[in-house]
Amino acid sequence: MKASLSLGDLTLSPPLALAPMVGLSHSALRTLALELGGVGLLFTEMLSVTRLPEENASVSPFLLRYPEEQPLFYQLFVSPGQDVVPAVDRLHQLGAQGVDLNLGCPAPNLRKQGAGCALTNDREQVRRIVAMLRSATSLPLSAKIRLGASLNEEELVDFCRMLEGEGVDLLSVHGRLHKEKFCRRPRWDWIGKVKSAIKIPVLANGGIFSVEDARRCLEMSGADGLMIGRGAACRPWLFGEIARELYGAPCLPVSLTLPEIYFRFIQLLERFRPERRLGRLKQFTHYYGQNFTYGHHLAIAVQTSVSVEQASERACQFFSGSKEEE
């Protein structure tokens, strides 16, 4: 396993990425993951190519970013016919390290706009958008896909070769079909079919919650690295564990307790405007609570709080009587 991955001038070391996730992959979680160690690449949540140029970067929770959050790829979702150039110009001003195209999100609101995985129904539109992105930036360009609408190796491989041919530098592959839910096991072996058909690096994504999952996913896919989503919201120190155990990185084991990590997250949320904090805390707690035997009690306590202060007090009470998941 190669402990680093080069993309032009950029080195991802280790090749472990925090996945783009709406409401989760923001400045606070990105910073927490960096502090706990082992993450080599960060993504924003998906950003509208039309709204991005108008966002106020100093207050927008989507664009707020601290200098240490590097390397950071900004993920765009694009509908057919939209211009990407103003958004990419904005990303240059914001100091992006890379630009990512969302070709995998099946959410109904994106589907309605013909963006995310719906865009892949029209291969020529994808080609046009990727070509437009490629000529708009010399930054690394990545794309994130699912395996397709149905299992078809030839179509999948052709599609990925097209992306590669149009100048995509890095491909993240979520090992599920467009309509498959998270309860279905991801098909890591199918990510391997993509990996062996193209020359650009591939990040394998889907269902990685432990070092053992990471090891098996890398073995089955032969991918160049991993992208982790929910597992990182649940266990933000997971990158460090994988980096240490699979890549031999000099990451020290985390000495903070679970409550300390939770309260550090709350502290990091203070960089957002007050009205933007509670929703993000609720979303994070939904995942973080899974570290505790009765974690759903924590999630409910926070979910029904009316302020971050109330949520913090309730979390404190929960931690004082709780047990970690075995």
Ligand SMILES: Cc1cc2nc3c(=O)[nH]c(=O)nc-3n(C[C@H](O)[C@H](O)[C@H](O)COP(=O)(O)O)c2cc1C
């Ligand atoms: C709450 C949530 C929000 C997500 N938002 C995005 C997004 O903005 N862009 C994207 O490409 N994928 C998004 N995803 C998909 C993840 O990036 C990832 O592909 C998926 O969660 C599978 O990986 P995991 O099993 O490691 O979580 C989201 C997933 C979740 C759970």
